[in-house]
Amino acid sequence: MAEPTSFDVVIIGSGAGGAPIAHQLVLAGKNVLVLEKGPLLRTQDETADGRSDFRRDELLSTGAEKRITLDGVANRGAAYYSSHVEPDINDEPHVYRTASGDDKATIEGYTAQVVGGGTQLYGGVSYRFTERDFRLQSANAGRPLRDDPNGDVAREARDWPFTYADLEEFYVQAETLIGLNGQVAGQIKHFSKDSYQPPLRPNPISAHVEAGMDALGMTRYRTPLAVITRDHEPSGRRGPLPAAGPDTGETAKTAFVNRYGDPLGFKSSTYVALLRPILSRPNFALRPNCVVTHLECTGRTVSKVHYLDPSGTPRVAAGKVVVVACSAIESVRLLKLSAAADPAFDAAINQDGNGILGGYFLTHCFGGASALVDAPARYDKSLTLDSDWSSDHCATDEFLEANQLWAGAALYNNTSDRALPLALGRNYQSRDLDTVWDGFTGEARLTGEALVGFLGDHFGRGLSMTFMANQVPLKSNRIELHPTVKDKWGRAAAYIIKGWHPHDVAAMTTFAQVCRDVLWHGGVRKDLGAGGVYGNDDLARCANHVLGGARFGTDPRDSVLDGDCKAWGFDNLYVTDGSCMPTSGGGNPTLTIEANAFRVARQLKERI
Amino acid sequence: MPAELIALDHQYVLNFAGRCLARADGAARHDYGQYGDAGDSRSRACEGWRFPLIDSYRDAARPEIGARSNRVTFVYAHQGDARPPIAVIGTFATLFEPLPLEPVTFVGEPTAYVALSVLVPKGQVHRYKLLVDGVPVLDPVNPQRVTTADGEAWSRFFTELTTQPLVLSRRELLLLTRLTDHILPFRTTEGQRFLQYFYSGADRQAKDTQYARAYRLDQPVGVVNFIDKLLAREENHHAIDYRLCLAQIDAILSRRHPTIDVAAIPKESFIDLYGQLASGSIDGWDYASYREPQYFLKLLRRHTYTGAFSHPRHGGNVGAVAWAYLESTFRDDANASCFAWQRALEPPLGDNAAYVG
Numbered sequence A: 001m002a003e004p005t006s007f008d009v010v011i012i013g014s015g016a017g018g019a020p021i022a023h024q025l026v027l028a029g030k031n032v033l034v035l036e037k038g039p040l041l042r043t044q045d046e047t048a049d050g051r052s053d054f055r056r057d058e059l060l061s062t063g064a065e066k067r068i069t070l071d072g073v074a075n076r077g078a079a080y081y082s083s084h085v086e087p088d089i090n091d092e093p094h095v096y097r098t099a100s101g102d103d104k105a106t107i108e109g110y111t112a113q114v115v116g117g118g119t120q121l122y123g124g125v126s127y128r129f130t131e132r133d134f135r136l137q138s139a140n141a142g143r144p145l146r147d148d149p150n151g152d153v154a155r156e157a158r159d160w161p162f163t164y165a166d167l168e169e170f171y172v173q174a175e176t177l178i179g180l181n182g183q184v185a186g187q188i189k190h191f192s193k194d195s196y197q198p199p200l201r202p203n204p205i206s207a208h209v210e211a212g213m214d215a216l217g218m219t220r221y222r223t224p225l226a227v228i229t230r231d232h233e234p235s236g237r238r239g240p241l242p243a244a245g246p247d248t249g250e251t252a253k254t255a256f257v258n259r260y261g262d263p264l265g266f267k268s269s270t271y272v273a274l275l276r277p278i279l280s281r282p283n284f285a286l287r288p289n290c291v292v293t294h295l296e297c298t299g300r301t302v303s304k305v306h307y308l309d310p311s312g313t314p315r316v317a318a319g320k321v322v323v324v325a326c327s328a329i330e331s332v333r334l335l336k337l338s339a340a341a342d343p344a345f346d347a348a349i350n351q352d353g354n355g356i357l358g359g360y361f362l363t364h365c366f367g368g369a370s371a372l373v374d375a376p377a378r379y380d381k382s383l384t385l386d387s388d389w390s391s392d393h394c395a396t397d398e399f400l401e402a403n404q405l406w407a408g409a410a411l412y413n414n415t416s417d418r419a420l421p422l423a424l425g426r427n428y429q430s431r432d433l434d435t436v437w438d439g440f441t442g443e444a445r446l447t448g449e450a451l452v453g454f455l456g457d458h459f460g461r462g463l464s465m466t467f468m469a470n471q472v473p474l475k476s477n478r479i480e481l482h483p484t485v486k487d488k489w490g491r492a493a494a495y496i497i498k499g500w501h502p503h504d505v506a507a508m509t510t511f512a513q514v515c516r517d518v519l520w521h522g523g524v525r526k527d528l529g530a531g532g533v534y535g536n537d538d539l540a541r542c543a544n545h546v547l548g549g550a551r552f553g554t555d556p557r558d559s560v561l562d563g564d565c566k567a568w569g570f571d572n573l574y575v576t577d578g579s580c581m582p583t584s585g586g587g588n589p590t591l592t593i594e595a596n597a598f599r600v601a602r603q604l605k606e607r608i
Numbered sequence B: 001m002p003a004e005l006i007a008l009d010h011q012y013v014l015n016f017a018g019r020c021l022a023r024a025d026g027a028a029r030h031d032y033g034q035y036g037d038a039g040d041s042r043s044r045a046c047e048g049w050r051f052p053l054i055d056s057y058r059d060a061a062r063p064e065i066g067a068r069s070n071r072v073t074f075v076y077a078h079q080g081d082a083r084p085p086i087a088v089i090g091t092f093a094t095l096f097e098p099l100p101l102e103p104v105t106f107v108g109e110p111t112a113y114v115a116l117s118v119l120v121p122k123g124q125v126h127r128y129k130l131l132v133d134g135v136p137v138l139d140p141v142n143p144q145r146v147t148t149a150d151g152e153a154w155s156r157f158f159t160e161l162t163t164q165p166l167v168l169s170r171r172e173l174l175l176l177t178r179l180t181d182h183i184l185p186f187r188t189t190e191g192q193r194f195l196q197y198f199y200s201g202a203d204r205q206a207k208d209t210q211y212a213r214a215y216r217l218d219q220p221v222g223v224v225n226f227i228d229k230l231l232a233r234e235e236n237h238h239a240i241d242y243r244l245c246l247a248q249i250d251a252i253l254s255r256r257h258p259t260i261d262v263a264a265i266p267k268e269s270f271i272d273l274y275g276q277l278a279s280g281s282i283d284g285w286d287y288a289s290y291r292e293p294q295y296f297l298k299l300l301r302r303h304t305y306t307g308a309f310s311h312p313r314h315g316g317n318v319g320a321v322a323w324a325y326l327e328s329t330f331r332d333d334a335n336a337s338c339f340a341w342q343r344a345l346e347p348p349l350g351d352n353a354a355y356v357g
């Protein structure tokens, strides 16, 4: 029997932007195919021998050394270390342009390549954006802003085609179905419903952050995290033990959280929360290890989805509706490759006639502060989730007014960073995924007693604060196809071209100072450093947040998608991952990507 | 001995094959100099060292088998349309009985892959060949190869907790033990005291098998064994760095101490040498044969630290000794432990009630 090739909906990518749509449409009885490039890695309860494909093993998250062998990149020969679910750089590189104009291959800009996408590896910090984040154009009209002499910000900012109030019910839906713990009180966003499970006790090291925020008069709340602490009925997951009493759910704590898939399934990836519960339905097909190579159109209809199966054999699928949700860079790349193969596709996707697809690529302005607590205090950071305390202090209108900034930031402390011994060594003085190990290996004096001293200073003593803020949208920040570098299938690699606007730098400096103040007032002062990510070597840095490049809007000459995430020039093509965002939001983006995908799912249910 | 075959998990094979083996171009994307020949099929596979796939195995009905064995999965990717029968023959089973690999399916259809899973005890090294239509060939993706005394080439694999040296000679192991000792915290007075306590403590009995292996190698935490296995497999491309640099170090030390055996060379001499490696200026170093001794030191530092603190399944950190060291050494102001590593990990290493490893 030949496998079916025609579906109501074909969804490309099973992460935050794709899975909510699959979930909703399968429950509504539609025939759904999800094509996912990455493997299907299962939790313990799903495999024949009761062992998960994910492990608590630090060498899975950052593995053995490999070397870049690509021609035509300036970092050929450089070492890299990838996780077991990140694409291999030599096979599927991202290339970015450095400040000096060189091209370098990087692992940055990938989330994860696995069923569940980046939500398998994420730290699970799950904010709603603020009401203001949805209307940054109107909120800034006529306002004087720091380091923005030409008025770029007011000119380039766009309101979203819907408001926070429009999205609110879908935030509730996402929070309910994904499974989060957290606290509403203290957030500046309006909640019509509190769907959080109770948070676990904070790690004792976070008391410093609590004290620092209180000293500064900042309202704080428990960071919303995508980890269940109780049974989760919508996904049929049993919660972590014990199931009752003052320690309820405490066994969910582990430092194997950020950059690790969860063998026990407590972390709410879109796989365990949304896809696994519908896996056995006859109207749902999930095909892992299948990479979509291009889309083919007939007039205004995407008529064929071309993909390679796990053997690399070409196959075709068709859907009444096609949803692209490959994470922003890869979605833009897929659409650009489709456009490169067919001028009609190109014209339909670039309604402005001027290459809007790929333009206005965004990450976040991010950074923070980091320091060591003083002896004799020390904490067990291995019993933790990714963060304990957050504050919307820097997202209030008063703060932004006082600082002449266009948009706010979420602030939170990290608890799982440097908690495990290998992470402590390899992340020492490294700035990003491309420079792991450099600090530790270069500091030759760290041996014997000096190494004991290093471990003594750092182990259980590191504490950091992070801010996550909007980046000013610029058309010159964009994703292209690289002219020469190709992936293992012979497809052009994504080319990341971006820089920071001076107002971004002003914002980062301001937020970093607040992070620093929190630590200082919390009594954490040793080796206190703070800053944003705006150095010359740091242009590739994405904080794992890749957004924009196919933004939605109200004008086909100024956006790629309409307000429902449908491509203006097509009748059945939708893009629902972070690439639709016209501004990146003052907080980690995943919950908003999911809420928006639930919103689009509502439209699609009626349409099909 | 006949091998015990176990049911093939098709999804498991496809998960690795899709990432590592599937590709359209024949470019040598994964040759960092270790293969030399652009035509070598191994340079086309991403992370070819993963093959055959070595994994833990669990059998609820026979827990002791799971604890003692690995699941070893041979995978072969057909090129083009031809689908000749593939079998494997090796020292992990009887050498006269080929074991056929079975087709791996996707959406109910055969793929380019055939595979076979067998149980192999931990701590073992084996050689094998694939039979393509009855013709013996080396595994086209596995970087590990050995030549037997009769000059015949074989592919090789080893299971977890293998301590038999695979790359380094006895003398190299000895030198490396001295060098890594100097980097790690265990030769400090406190570190020595801890090791003493750890290896002779009450816990000893419970994990006796693992510790016994460490003793045999006379390495306090198994780091040198970790490095030997890393050079045999994942970082095969660095075997040459060790070979060249350890030879030079050996020659330099012999010149400095013409009458003393390596094992007896005083600690201070290694400290001096380490300092010179760090500065890049070493009296007697042949820069023509190895240009950048600092590079070697960086490599050694990364490998040493990784070996000490990674999961014991990778060959170092014997019995989790280095984690126990962190747990016992670094305490909070109330003298309580700050590293409850057992809580996260699988028994018998850790004590997590839910996670099985």
Ligand SMILES: Cc1cc2nc3c(=O)[nH]c(=O)nc-3n(C[C@H](O)[C@H](O)[C@H](O)COP(=O)(O)OP(=O)(O)OC[C@H]3O[C@@H](n4cnc5c(N)ncnc54)[C@H](O)[C@@H]3O)c2cc1C
Residues within 6 Å of the ligand: A012, A013, A014, A015, A016, A017, A018, A035, A036, A037, A038, A110, A111, A112, A113, A114, A115, A116, A117, A118, A119, A121, A122, A123, A124, A125, A126, A127, A258, A259, A290, A291, A292, A293, A325, A326, A327, A328, A330, A331, A334, A544, A545, A546, A576, A577, A578, A579, A588, A589, A590, A591, A593
């Ligand atoms: C280590 C880490 C920590 C993070 N922490 C947080 C956090 O705390 N909070 C937060 O909000 N966000 C976090 N993120 C970011 C979060 O993962 C992403 O924002 C989110 O997953 C993006 O959703 P998406 O749908 O755009 O893409 P993804 O969720 O990544 O999904 C895209 C999927 O598409 C697949 N795909 C790509 N190309 C193709 C193709 N051609 N054919 C078929 N399939 C394809 C990919 O394999 C992937 O599975 C983190 C990310 C990482 C890596």
